[in-house]
Structure formats: C-alpha cells, structure tokens
Amino acid sequence: MDKPKSGIRAALEYTGIPQSWLSARPRLPSRNWLIFIALTSSVLSYYTYDRHQARKIRASYIDRVKHFSEEPMKSSELPRKVTVYGAKWPGDEDHQRATRFFKKYVKPILVAAAIDYDIVATRQLGDLTRHVASSVVNQRRNALGIDRPPASPINLPNKLSEEQQRTRELEGGIILVGRHTLKEYMAGLERGWSGGLEKVDREEHLAQELAADGTFDEVEEGKSPVGVVHDPEAEPIPTSSRLPPSRNTALLPPLVLSKSPSIPDATSEPLVVDSPPSTLPPQPPLLLVPFTNHIGFRYIPHMIWSFFNERDRVRAGAESAYALVMGQTRDFRGPDSLHSDDTLLQEARKSTESSTASGVQDSVQGGDLDFMLWSEKLIKPHSPLSSISDARKSYYSTLPSRLATARQLARGEREMTKEEEKNPPASEVELRAERLAKESKWRAQEEGWNIVRPGTGVRWAEMFRGVLKVFKTPEEDGGSTEAGGV
Amino acid sequence: MSLFGRGAPTPSGAVNQERIEMAINEIDMVSDVFNRIVSSCHSKCISPRYAEGDLNKGESVCIDRCVAKFFEVNKKVGEKMQSAGANA
Numbered sequence: 213m214d215k216p217k218s219g220i221r222a223a224l225e226y227t228g229i230p231q232s233w234l235s236a237r238p239r240l241p242s243r244n245w246l247i248f249i250a251l252t253s254s255v256l257s258y259y260t261y262d263r264h265q266a267r268k269i270r271a272s273y274i275d276r277v278k279h280f281s282e283e284p285m286k287s288s289e290l291p292r293k294v295t296v297y298g299a300k301w302p303g304d305e306d307h308q309r310a311t312r313f314f315k316k317y318v319k320p321i322l323v324a325a326a327i328d329y330d331i332v333a334t335r336q337l338g339d340l341t342r343h344v345a346s347s348v349v350n351q352r353r354n355a356l357g358i359d360r361p362p363a364s365p366i367n368l369p370n371k372l373s374e375e376q377q378r379t380r381e382l383e384g385g386i387i388l389v390g391r392h393t394l395k396e397y398m399a400g401l402e403r404g405w406s407g408g409l410e411k412v413d414r415e416e417h418l419a420q421e422l423a424a425d426g427t428f429d430e431v432e433e434g435k436s437p438v439g440v441v442h443d444p445e446a447e448p449i450p451t452s453s454r455l456p457p458s459r460n461t462a463l464l465p466p467l468v469l470s471k472s473p474s475i476p477d478a479t480s481e482p483l484v485v486d487s488p489p490s491t492l493p494p495q496p497p498l499l500l501v502p503f504t505n506h507i508g509f510r511y512i513p514h515m516i517w518s519f520f521n522e523r524d525r526v527r528a529g530a531e532s533a534y535a536l537v538m539g540q541t542r543d544f545r546g547p548d549s550l551h552s553d554d555t556l557l558q559e560a561r562k563s564t565e566s567s568t569a570s571g572v573q574d575s576v577q578g579g580d581l582d583f584m585l586w587s588e589k590l591i592k593p594h595s596p597l598s599s600i601s602d603a604r605k606s607y608y609s610t611l612p613s614r615l616a617t618a619r620q621l622a623r624g625e626r627e628m629t630k631e632e633e634k635n636p637p638a639s640e641v642e643l644r645a646e647r648l649a650k651e652s653k654w655r656a657q658e659e660g661w662n663i664v665r666p667g668t669g670v671r672w673a674e675m676f677r678g679v680l681k682v683f684k685t686p687e688e689d690g691g692s693t694e695a696g697g698v
Numbered sequence: 699m700s701l702f703g704r705g706a707p708t709p710s711g712a713v714n715q716e717r718i719e720m721a722i723n724e725i726d727m728v729s730d731v732f733n734r735i736v737s738s739c740h741s742k743c744i745s746p747r748y749a750e751g752d753l754n755k756g757e758s759v760c761i762d763r764c765v766a767k768f769f770e771v772n773k774k775v776g777e778k779m780q781s782a783g784a785n786a
Contacts, residue, residue, distance in 0.1 A: 281754060281759075284753070284754050285752070285753055289758075291759045291762070326754070326758070326759045328759050328763070
C-alpha cells in the first residue's frame with residue numbers, strides 16, 4: 213500500500229497534515245451519525261429531485277409554446293386575453309389562494325405564449341357569483357338597448373367596437389381555478405340569465421330591509437329592548453312614523469346614488485321582456501384548472517405530501533395552460549351525459565358499493581358538472597354558518613346598550629364619562645352604518661356558502677346546453693378519463 | 699395623472715403667465731414619465747438580441763403590462779405623496 217500511494221503521500225507529507233490521518237483506515241461514521249445522515253440526505257434529496265423535476269416540466273411546456281411569442285405583431289393589434297377567476301376557498305382566510313395557484317403554475321406558460329390575462333379579484337364567498345350575474349345583466353341590458361354605454365368625447369383610434377370586443381372575448385377564454393370557482397361561476401351565469409333585467413342595488417335593498425326591522429326603534433318603558441331581527445309584537449304604533457328624521461339621512465345617500473342618469477324615453481324597466489332566453493349567445497370557452505386547498509389540522513399530512521410533490525401541481529397547471537394555448541375546445545358536457553369526468557366517481561358508479569362515496573354520490577350530476585367532485589370533502593368541515601350566527605348573537609346582544617348610550621349622549625341627557633371622552637362611543641348614524649356593513653357581509657357569506665357547499669351541485673340550466681365550451685388538451689381522445697380541460 | 703385640458707387657455711396674454719408656467723411644468727412631468735416608462739420597459743421587456751424590427755407577441759404583451767403597471771404605481775405613489783404632503 214505504500215508504494216503506489218507514495219506519490220500522493222510524498223506530496224501531502226510536507227503540507228503539515230498529520231501522518232496518522234494519511235495512514236488511517238477509512239471508516240464509516242458511527243451508527244447514530246449514519247441514521248442522521250441517511251434521514252437528512254433522503255429528505256433533502258427528495259426535495260431537490262422534486263423541484264428539479266418541476267423546473268424541467270415547466271421548461272418543457274414553455275419550450276412547446278415559446279414559438280407563439282416569437283411571431284411578429286403590429287402595434288395596432290391586440291393580444292389574446294383571458295379572464296381568470298379564482299374564488300375564495302371556504303375556510304381559508306387567505307382569499308388569494310386560487311389566484312396564487314394560477315400565478316405560480318399556469319401563468320408562466322401563458323406568459324411564454326404571449327397571452328394576456330386579467331385576474332378578477334373576488335374577496336368573499338359568493339363575490340364571483342354576484343360579479344358574473346351583474347355583468348350578465350349589464351350585457352343583456354346593453355343588448356336590449358335599455359342602457360347605452362356613454363359615448364366618450366375623445367375618439368380613440370384603438371378603441372374597439374362592441375362586436376370586436378365580443379369577438380376578442382370569445383377568442384380569449386375564461387379560466388376557472390378549482391371546483392368552487394366553477395360552482396360560483398355557473399351560479400352567477402344562471403342568476404344573470406334567468407333573473408330579471410332590473411339593476412339591483414344590494415346595499416339599498418338591505419338598508420330598507422334592516423330599517424323595517426324593529427332593531428333601532430325606541431325602547432318602550434318596561435318592555436325589553438328588541439335585539440333580534442324579527443318585528444317586535446309589542447310595538448303598538450307603526451315603526452316608520454316613530455323613527456326620528458335623522459334615520460333617513462343614513463338611507464338617503466344609497467337611494468340617491470343608485471338612480472342611474474334617467475333615460476328620457478318611456479321604456480320603464482318592467483315593460484321590457486323579462487323572460488330568460490332559451491339559449492345564450494356564444495360564450496367564451498372555459499378552462500377548468502384542478503386546484504385543491506388543504507385547510508385544517510386533519511390535512512397536515514396532505515400539506516406535507518404536497519410540499520414534497522410540487523411537480524404534480526406544476527404538471528397539472530402547465531397541462532391546463534397548454535390546453536388553453538392550443539385552443540382546442542369541446543362542448544361542455546351537461547348533466548345527462550354518460551361520461552363523468554371524475555375518475556373516482558366513475559369507479560364508484562361502476563361498483564354498486566357506495567360506502568366510501570356516500571355523501572358524494574348524492575350530488576353526482578354527470579359530465580363536466582362533476583369536475584373534481586372528490587375535492588368537495590375538503591370543503592365540508594369549513595362552514596361559516598356557525599361563526600356567523602355566533603357573531604350575530606353577540607352583536608345584537610350588545611347593540612341595544614350601545615344604541616341607548618348613543619341616544620342619551622345625542623339628546624344631552626347625560627355627559628360623557630372620562631373613558632367615553634377618550635374613546636367616543638359610536639353615534640346612532642355610525643351604528644346604523646356598522647349594522648348595515650355587518651349584515652351585508654354576513655348575508656353575502658351565507659349566500660356564497662350555499663352556492664359552494666358540498667351537496668349542492670353545479671348550477672345548470674337548459675339554456676347552457678351547447679353554448680358552453682371547455683378547452684381540452686390536444687392529445688385527449690374521446691374516451692379519456694382525465695378531468696375535463698386538463 | 700392630469701390631462702392637458704385642465705388649464706383652458708384664454709385669449710389675453712399677460713394674465714396667463716401662471717397658466718403657461720403650469721402648462722410647461724405639466725409637459726415636463728408628462729414627458730419625464732414617458733421617458734422613464736420607455737427606458738424601464740425597454741430594459742425589462744425587449745432583449746438586446748433581435749433579428750427584425752417588428753415587436754413580437756411576447757414583447758408586446760410584456761410592454762402592455764409594464765406600462766399598465768407603471769401607470770398604476772405612478773398614480774398610487776402620487777396619491778400617497780399628495781396625502782403625505784397634505785398631512786405634514
């Protein structure tokens with residue numbers, strides 16, 4: 213052993229390294245060290261492998277679509293533009309989870325393909341439904357001629373006509389991230405197209421409804437103050453005449469502002485045809501992006517697993533984006549289609565056993581309406597209804613005393629105490645405004661939850677049939693078991 | 699972002715000295731913003747190596763978004779500074 217190594221030995225001999233190190237027998241570290249090194253290196257290397265694979269997958273999809281961005285474009289042309297909807301996942305305080313999923317996994321491929329995107333912000337449960345419904349109502353009103361969009365005095369050369377805008381929308385597409393977004397979107401479409409044509413000012417309606425409650429009435433001597441939402445039976449005189457005039461000032465602004473600039477012609481709103489059309493005008497194609505959000509202690513193992521397996525989400529997001537870029541569409545499969553896009557559900561249907569999918573079985577609708585139906589069980593434990601009712605109870609129990617304080621101070625019946633001077637209590641107008649804000653938030657959340665909760669299916673109307681389209685991956689054949697549009 | 703239509707010119711010359719000043723300042727500001735946008739978005743969006751003079755789609759989309767974001771930020775910063783100036 214001395215002879216062959218003498219070269220290295222001789223070279224290192226004079227470097228100052230102790231001879232015992234050079235002549236020592238190589239040994240493995242101790243058993244404990246070996247365990248530690250094995251565990252740490254396996255975890256680290258799995259993480260590294262996963263991220264490396266994720267980068268490779270993303271790069272491969274980007275390379276496949278890069279050529280679209282290298283086509284020349286005149287400055288008078290406009291790029292293709294898609295609208296992105298990512299609704300709030302119930303139970304998650306962070307309302308941007310779905311939007312961030314889009315930004316991290318779908319957006320890079322869209323950017324590489326030079327497709328512009330427009331993310332519509334929705335903060336609360338049900339916001340997307342209301343947004344879609346109101347935009348559909350506006351669209352219907354414009355089409356029927358009730359509202360004319362105001363002609364701007366400046367004639368911009370690149371301003372598109374309505375038809376061109378419509379064409380641009382149709383070429384673009386709509387991205388829905390997650391099943392909850394699909395539910396909200398379809399509910400909004402249904403509400404918009406089958407509802408009436410009048411513009412609903414939710415704030416004003418709610419304000420009127422709240423004012424009709426007895427909550428802000430004067431407290432009768434000897435009678436318990438009303439703290440609940442129903443009308444008090446003991447109120448002998450109609451409430452409207454007893455309320456002080458200051459009440460109306462809180463309501464007037466919403467009343468005044470909601471009146472649109474009056475159209476001088478005689479068509480009043482109920483006169484116009486209210487009936488929903490039998491079929492919708494052509495709609496832009498939808499892209500259904502699979503997205504799940506694990507919330508809660510019981511899903512911590514799932515969170516850890518998905519932390520170490522980001523490549524699955526990268527692949528799913530990139531596949532969806534690729535389908536959108538390629539632009540091949542198929543019809544949206546309605547409820548009576550035999551082909552359900554949820555693989556788990558197909559197996560459950562084939563077998564007569566319904567033990568594992570008992571809750572889910574009830575809400576099977578068939579076709580694309582079952583997109584990611586299995587993910588509903590992740591939403592199930594996150595109902596906001598109990599927290600809303602608790603908040604309501606506590607608010608209405610403290611409200612009468614605060615109202616009494618406000619009225620006493622306003623009428624000069626007593627002076628403010630030291631603490632009250634430091635933190636002035638809310639006046640009656642502020643209390644009304646606060647109640648309006650809280651009630652509107654609670655009702656919005658309840659309405660949104662009822663749209664999104666497991667058990668209610670995706671809203672569907674016959675007028676959607678044949679009009680809605682879904683992006684599909686170019687390799688997908690007719691009998692594929694992948695989720696639609698992915 | 700104010701537009702030019704703010705200070706309407708009147709026929710008389712001497713009275714409008716302040717308005718002329720204002721207009722000059724406004725032109726300076728707007729051209730300054732424009733130059734910043736051009737240099738910033740050019741450096742971010744357009745790669746130094748290219749073969750043809752036309753913009754391609756990727757660059758166009760990038761420039762659209764860059765300019766939109768720039769204006770938004772410019773507006774927000776302007777509002778913040780106005781409120782800070784009003785308070786302080």
